[in-house]
Amino acid sequence: MGRQAADPTYPRRPRPGARRADPGRPGAPEPGGVLAGGGQPADRRRAERGADRRGAGGEGGPVSRVRVVKFGGSSFAGPEHFHTVAAHLAGRVRDGEKLVVVTSGMPGATEELRRLATELHPEVSSPALLGLLPLADTVGAALLRIALERAGLRAELLPPHHIGLASSPAGGQAAALTGVDPVYLHGHLAAADALVLPGGQAADAHQRPTWLGKNSSDLSAVAVAAALRLPGCDIHSDVEGVYDADPRQVPAARLLPTLAYADVVTMARAGAKVLHSGAVELAARHGVTVTCRLNTGDFRVGSVIGPTGDPAYAVVADARSVVLTGDDPDAVEAVLAAEGLATLRVGGAVVATGSFADVPALLAARGRACTVTGQKLLTVLRAGVPEYELVPATELAVVARSRHAALTTVAAVA
Known part of the structure; x- marks a missing residue:
């Protein structure tokens, strides 16, 4: 098992002309419009107020603060879960907040749509899939809107072309976020307690719906918070925060209460099931503090991600990684980047x-021969600096526990 120390700004830069990996492509040009910090009409500037300022209330309602909250797919395992989330959000509205709620689809919904598509046509095209898969998130958002109405809230569901998220044309693959125009959001917020948005959806210059890639709901939430000039947003999931290892692999894993943006990006790009790396990069550029919270029970806060945090000591054992060797690793990286997959180099291997x-x-479909080694990527962060190992897949959990035990001792001394 070889190790390789590296700069925490990995993964490897794509060769010139190749797109950066990652579904939201954090290497894409800085989003334009509001996210680029351009000037705005005076009436729009007046509407853009942070979560700690007084915003416009609905007709006949109290003046409210605005907060962006995101709920992942595990939040909606069944009808009762929609009601649980709706009751929590109704309580926040009663406490004086207006909410922009970004949702994902119900667990397994996206993959079920993929299964149905390939059953109809085993060689279904990428454009056809991209027109289908986002509907899982749309259904989830529509169901939450219904639950919010039952909870007594004035809730509105916004379709992709009314969210204000702009993207590049899809072109048969996940689109890149190019900007956010908050004018739609301000208009709808004036008459609603809660706006519900399907995560990961945008529209191109011709108002055609686009998809920002798998797990891009985080990106949507941060982009909306940045466009509304809010100081932060909440990301709810089935774990209350970021741990120093996957608790399912390492029972002794510990919650990390505060983290710096850069460390979370490093963990995400190494394959950790934390936040979308592009979302965290966008949050860093626009000073959006990300608060990770549980999606049920007391909805407690677990981790806060911002400009500074405790030095990160963590182990990331990526069971989904694919380690590849071949004669032309640059070409392999370019193909995977074009498909929106994150890659890095460890020695001579390309790791997805x-x-x-x-x-x-x-x-194979792109004519690129390669060998899958059967190894998995394990990354150890020491004060935020990553070291990579390639370990046999059958030994991944055992090695992760061993590295975590050693790292815990080092962190205690530090």
Whole structure:
């Protein structure tokens, strides 16, 4: 098992002309419009107030603060879960908040749509899939809107072309976020207690719906918070925060209460099941503090991600990683980047991190021969600086526990 120390700004830069990896492509040009910090009409500037300022209330309602909250797919495992989330959000509205709620689809909904599509046509095209898969998030958002109405809230569901998120044309693959125009959001917030948005959806210059890639609901939430000039947003999931290892692999894993943006990006790109790396990069550029919270029970806060945090000591054991060797690693990286997959280099190998895709089949379809080694990526962060190891897949959990035990001792001394 070889190790490789690296600069925490990994992954490896793509060769010139190749797009950066990651579903939201954090290497894409800085989003334009509001996210680029351009000037705005005076009436829009007046509407853009932080969560700690007084915003416009609905007709006949109290003046409210605005907060962006995101709920992942695990929040909506069944009808009762929609009601649980709706009751929590109704309580926040009663406490004086207006909410922009970003949602994902119900667990397994996206993959069920993919299964149905491939059953109809085993070689379904990427554009056809991209027109179908986002509907899982739309259904989740629509169901939450219904639950919010039952809870007594004035809730409105916004379709992609009314969210204000602008993207590049899809072109058969996940689109890149290019900007956010908050004018739609301000208009709808004036008459609603809660706006519900399907995560990961945008529209191109011709108002055609686009998809920002798998797990891009985080990106939507941060982009909306930045566009509304809010100081932070809440990300709810089935764990209350970021741990120093995956608790399912390492029972002794510990919650990290405060983290710096850069460390979370490092962990995400190494395949950790934390936040979308592009979302965290966007939060860093616009000073949006990300608060990680539980999606049920007391909805407690677990981790806060911001400009500074405690030095990160963590182990990331990426069971979804695919380790590849071949004659032309640059070409392999370019193909995977074009498909929106994150990659990094460890020695002479290309590693697709956190991958849900059939990477060998994808490369074969593009005429790129490669060998899958059967190894998995394990990353150890010491004060935020990563070291990579390639370990046999069958030993990943055992090695992760061993590295975590050693790291805990080092962190205690530090």
